[in-house]
Amino acid sequence: MASTNQERVGAWVHLLQANQVVENALQQALKASTGLSLAEFEVLSRLSVAGSGLRMVDLAGLLLVSKSGITRIVDRLVHSGLVRREVPPENRRVVLTRITPAGAEAFDRAQGAFLETLEQSFSRHLSDADIRVLRRLLRRLLEGNGAWEEERCSMHLRERSGESAPPERRTARPGSRSSS
Amino acid sequence: MASTNQERVGAWVHLLQANQVVENALQQALKASTGLSLAEFEVLSRLSVAGSGLRMVDLAGLLLVSKSGITRIVDRLVHSGLVRREVPPENRRVVLTRITPAGAEAFDRAQGAFLETLEQSFSRHLSDADIRVLRRLLRRLLEGNGAWEEERCSMHLRERSGESAPPERRTARPGSRSSS
DNA sequence: GATATACGGTTGCGCGTTCAACCATACCGT
DNA sequence: ACGGTATGGTTGAACGCGCAACCGTATATC
Numbered sequence: 498m499a500s501t502n503q504e505r506v507g508a509w510v511h512l513l514q515a516n517q518v519v520e521n522a523l524q525q526a527l528k529a530s531t532g533l534s535l536a537e538f539e540v541l542s543r544l545s546v547a548g549s550g551l552r553m554v555d556l557a558g559l560l561l562v563s564k565s566g567i568t569r570i571v572d573r574l575v576h577s578g579l580v581r582r583e584v585p586p587e588n589r590r591v592v593l594t595r596i597t598p599a600g601a602e603a604f605d606r607a608q609g610a611f612l613e614t615l616e617q618s619f620s621r622h623l624s625d626a627d628i629r630v631l632r633r634l635l636r637r638l639l640e641g642n643g644a645w646e647e648e649r650c651s652m653h654l655r656e657r658s659g660e661s662a663p664p665e666r667r668t669a670r671p672g673s674r675s676s677s
Numbered sequence: 678m679a680s681t682n683q684e685r686v687g688a689w690v691h692l693l694q695a696n697q698v699v700e701n702a703l704q705q706a707l708k709a710s711t712g713l714s715l716a717e718f719e720v721l722s723r724l725s726v727a728g729s730g731l732r733m734v735d736l737a738g739l740l741l742v743s744k745s746g747i748t749r750i751v752d753r754l755v756h757s758g759l760v761r762r763e764v765p766p767e768n769r770r771v772v773l774t775r776i777t778p779a780g781a782e783a784f785d786r787a788q789g790a791f792l793e794t795l796e797q798s799f800s801r802h803l804s805d806a807d808i809r810v811l812r813r814l815l816r817r818l819l820e821g822n823g824a825w826e827e828e829r830c831s832m833h834l835r836e837r838s839g840e841s842a843p844p845e846r847r848t849a850r851p852g853s854r855s856s857s
Numbered sequence: 858g859a860t861a862t863a864c865g866g867t868t869g870c871g872c873g874t875t876c877a878a879c880c881a882t883a884c885c886g887t
Numbered sequence: 888a889c890g891g892t893a894t895g896g897t898t899g900a901a902c903g904c905g906c907a908a909c910c911g912t913a914t915a916t917c
Contacts, residue, residue: 502792505800508808509699510829511815516696517741518824519689534903554865561697563905568867570903590865590912612682620685622821623814628688631814634807635691641802644698649690714873734895743875748897750873770882770895 522618523611530610531603536560536570538611541579541596541604550583550593559649579603702798703791710790711783716740716750718791721759721776721784730763730773739829759783 520535527533533541539560543551551559557567571594574580579600583593596604620628639645700715707713713721719740723731731739737747751774754760759780763773776784800808819825 504805504812505795505808506792508812508815509795509799511812511819512692512696513700514741514824514829515815515818516692518819518822520693522822536903552865553867561694564866565868565906566904572867588865588913592866612686615685615689618822619689619818622818625684627814627817628685630810632684632688632691634803634811635688635695637807638695638799638802639691639698642698642702642798644694649694716873732895733897744896745876745898746874752897753873768883768895772896 519615519618522614526610526614527607531607533603533607534570534573536562536566537574537579538604538607540567540570540574540594541600541607544580544594544596545601545604550595552591552593554591556594558646561644561649574600699795699798703794706790706794707787711787713783713787714750716742716746717754717759718784718787720747720750720754720774721780721787724760724774724776725781725784730775732771732773734771736774738826741824741829754780 524535527535527538531538540556543556543559553567553571554564556571557564560567560570562570571580571582575582579597581595581597583595585591585593623631636645704715707715707718711718720736723736723739733747733751734744736751737744740747740750742750751760751762755762759777761775761777763775765771765773803811816825
């Protein structure tokens with residue numbers, strides 16, 4: 498008994514729209530609370546755990562945006578003083594981006610609004626088991642499309658309340674995944 | 678034993694990225710095969726089963742785009758001769774959009790590429806049971822966010838093999854969701 | 858060492874979307 | 888009837904993103 502095209506298309510429409518609804522909620526919450534866009538917040542999130550900075554191309558891979566896209570996102574963050582560009586002398590063709598103290602502070606503030614809104618628009622409606630199942634299915638989707646990267650799919654947020662502290666993955670060794 | 682924030686955020690990142698990957702694949706396939714954007718295809722899809730036309734505002738609700746957004750999407754479709762605007766004499770403030778023969782033809786062609794790509798990038802990687810589970814979870818998400826509308830979540834594609842013609846909805850729902 | 862190639866990043870441009878303002882039409886209370 | 892309000896649609900400006908072209912730097916080949 499195979500699923501009909503209607504069922505498959507329906508499932509995809511659900512995916513499309515659920516993502517849209519949650520994403521809009523997050524965008525709006527972030528913009529309202531700190532003026533950050535979701536992409537900017539994501540960059541700050543990545544940089545806040547990458548002590549030695551990240552290359553532009555790695556950020557692009559992490560966020561699934563183009564090279565020019567990440568250039569502009571970082572442009573805006575640099576302009577607001579939340580991120581710093583840095584060209585390492587030993588390899589002068591890359592640009593390392595590092596979070597500034599002001600950036601870390603902004604991220605901490607934004608993280609509050611982010612987690613709260615994620616709870617309201619996402620996790621609140623799913624049981625813990627649901628979340629794991631959803632994660633598993635979507636991960637299979639990513640793997641099937643060759644879009645699976647371990648480090649990309651775990652945004653390292655610092656836990657706020659004394660919840661189980663994450664095992665601080667520090668091997669941010671970028672795999673240079675530009676499939677351009 | 679509650680799921681950690683990391684797990685929730687991770688699940689959301691999966692949602693975000695899986696959607697992005699599938700959407701990109703569909704966009705690209707449609708553009709390559711027929712020059713249509715995903716939004717334009719979606720409009721054609723809706724119109725192809727709405728015999729008596731759809732109002733702009735209804736289309737906007739169906740696609741989850743803004744009023745101005747749907748104006749421009751329809752503009753492009755009208756300009757390529759795939760869709761017709763029509764102002765009913767009995768209510769001259771609405772605009773009914775109807776698919777033209779050329780539009781129906783274009784949709785038929787596009788549908789092939791669409792279904793094939795959806796299979797390749799989506800359903801291919803999930804079992805039938807998976808698809809149903811996924812659908813159920815995402816639907817719960819939509820319901821939880823008050824974004825559930827029966828008719829929106831079933832894109833009526835014509836099955837190649839036997840189908841059931843969907844009932845056609847005539848008058849507008851007052852609850853259109855451009856909560857602007 | 859000189860030339861070719863690959864890699865990383867930025868820039869110009871076009872496209873598509875939203876927001877806010879606006880216009881037109883229908884609906885409602887009096 | 889008549890003003891006020893709500894509804895449906897379009898328009899202009901701004902924004903964010905991707906594509907392609909470009910430049911600078913590192914690496915490979917000879």
